Amino acid sequence: MxxxxxxxxxxxxxxxxxxxxxxxxxxxxxxxxxxxxxxxxxxxxxxxxxxxxxxxxxxxxxxxxxxxxxxxxxxxxxxxxxxxxxxxxxxxxxxxxxxxxxxxxxxxxxxxxxxxxxxxxxxxxxxxxxxxxxxxxxxxxxxxxxxxxxxxxxxxxxxxxxxxxxxxxxxxxxxxxxxxxxxxxxxxxxxxxxxxxxxxxxxxxxxxxxxxxxxxxxxxxxxxxxxxxxxxxxxxxxxxxxxxxxxxxxxxxxxEIVGGGMAADAYHLTGTHPEGEGAYLGMLATLEDANLAAHEIDYLNAHATSTPQGDISELKAAERVFGKESKLHISATKSMTGHLLGAAGAVEAIACIKAVQTDIIPPTINSTEIEPEFKDSFNFTLHTAQRKQVNYAMSNTFGFGGHIATTVFRKF
Structure with a gap:
């Protein structure tokens, strides 16, 4: 191909x-x-x-x-x-x-x-x-x-x-x-x-x-x-x-774009699966498509809309994929742009592409008290952008109806 x-x-x-x-x-x-x-x-x-x-x-x-x-x-x-x-x-x-x-x-x-x-x-x-x-x-x-x-x-x-x-x-x-x-x-x-x-x-x-x-x-x-x-x-x-x-x-x-995966929560009209089943399957499908292991991902741009249930389910899915103490760099750029609905995936893909191009991970702003269950699992890149070599960046998007779509980009 x-x-x-x-x-x-x-x-x-x-x-x-x-x-x-x-x-x-x-x-x-x-x-x-x-x-x-x-x-x-x-x-x-x-x-x-x-x-x-x-x-x-x-x-x-x-x-x-x-x-x-x-x-x-x-x-x-x-x-x-x-x-x-x-x-x-x-x-x-x-x-x-x-x-x-x-x-x-x-x-x-x-x-x-x-x-x-x-x-x-x-x-x-x-x-x-x-x-x-x-x-x-x-x-x-x-x-x-x-x-x-x-x-x-x-x-x-x-x-x-x-x-x-x-x-x-x-x-x-x-x-x-x-x-x-x-x-x-x-x-x-x-x-x-x-x-x-x-x-x-x-x-x-x-x-x-x-x-x-x-x-x-x-x-x-x-x-x-x-x-x-x-x-x-x-x-x-x-x-x-x-x-x-x-x-x-x-x-x-x-x-370079190296992988894309889609799945479904098959759970609720608007709510995400409480255990993030669709998100988990979507990320796995993407890694398989890209022929990557989870530990090779350097940055995850999370869907993370700032809703009570949605954020929890995504973090549960990410723990299943990357491990409970992976310290993976995650950020939620919606904290700055807001949620662009159908355009969110494109704007956040661009954030991932720029991250692999520049080796800069954009921050999550506003968040000060991370959910206790997850605060030690990931590096949430709080408040300030961080410099880190980013060879692979992943972007998650989820939609009403249980739609899941995830992409992975690679440094060229």
Whole structure:
């Protein structure tokens, strides 16, 4: 099978609107949380989130085009543009029939859906829907628009597996390339979920933190005082291509992807298995796919959303995989970015790729009292980034419905 390498990265996140700013903020322990500005939160239990800062789509997209796209697609286009630029791609010189896009989003155009239905309900009953309503809303429009913009005629579809979505997309892209079905695939995910229905819905399921008096300190993974996740928005883009293809075009090779595994909790509508059964199986499958032993992993970017049960189940699974006193470096970068739902896997994969590239492990911020049962099992990389040789980094993502997707990246 083909070796698959990473040649380009792009990110637009609550702590940085490009890769360099994102990574610098991440290793500096910057929180992206603050009061929600997108709608009136007066009657909402949660009044804060990790919003993008100073984002203007018109710096990247023509106004006539931007109005046709929901925010989640706009975010995708901006992140992809950076990844393509970093990868030094000239599509005119490549076989675009062999270049694809596999992109994910958990909610798609939820903002567009809200706006159009609100206008209908508050109107006189006449269905005056925009002709762009459906194509703005559907999840698969993001990879479609990316392929249209760059004339890419290879594999093209969207993945949806809740908060495991973009890791699922990355694994699919990895597989298609190593099977020889594509030379290059643009992959990742985007999400624009900071809306009334999304925040209200997650509040109803008691998943969000309500620490309104201290937004920046609200996401505290593994901490005994955690009370839920903080919503985030943005996108992460990754250029995957076969090693042979990358070398032929003299591409800058950043890292290698060596394994991907998927499983299911098969347990509950929204809750994780209390013993982390799916997470355990997913990590084992990934190690097997990568032909690695557990002790070879240097860093685990945990799913770790800061929910009471979710964090516990993941740590139980990690203990089963890595051992009870492994001292494995773990960090939860959601403590800074918030939870980007379907885009989380892509952004956290980028954190892993940068860790193997730079030998810097980003920290877990805010957490001060780690669950006593696990505090001696792992190095939680608290508060401050740590320098350590990182040859292999693993990224976990889990989604409502019990979806599990895990990836492993190797230093090149």
């Amino acid at each position: 083909e070796k698959v390498v990473i040649t380009g990265l792009g990110a637009i996140t609550p702590i940085g609107n490009n890769i360099d700013d994102f990574w610098q903020a991440l290793i500096s322990g910057v929180s992206g949380a603050g009061p929600i500005t997108k709608f009136d939160t007066t009657k909402f239990k949660t009044k804060f989130a990790c919003e993008l800062k100073n984002f203007d789509p018109l710096n990247h997209i023509e106004k006539s085009e931007a109005r046709k796209y929901d925010l989640f697609t706009q975010y995708a286009l901006v992140a992809v543009e950076e990844a393509i630029r970093q990868s030094n791609i000239n599509f005119e010189q490549l076989n675009r029939n062999r270049i694809g896009v596999i992109w994910g989003s958990g909610n798609g155009g939820i903002g567009t859906f809200e706006q159009q239905v609100r206008e209908y309900v508050l109107g006189d009953g006449t269905p005056r829907f925009s002709p762009f309503f459906i194509p703005k809303m559907i999840v698969d429009i993001a990879p479609g628009i990316i392929s249209i913009k760059y004339g890419l005629r290879g594999i093209n579809y969207a993945t949806v597996s809740a908060c495991a979505t973009s890791n699922t997309a990355i694994i699919d892209a990895f597989n298609y390339i190593r099977w020889g079905k594509a030379d290059m695939i643009i992959t990742g995910g985007s999400e624009a979920p900071i809306t009334e229905s999304s925040v209200g819905g997650f509040n109803a399921s008691k998943a969000l933190s309500t620490r309104n008096e201290n937004p920046a300190g609200a996401s505290r993974p593994f901490d005994i005082n955690r009370d839920g996740f903080v919503m985030g928005e943005g996108a992460g883009a990754i250029i995957l291509e076969s090693y042979e293809h990358a070398v032929k075009r003299n591409a800058p090779i950043i890292a």
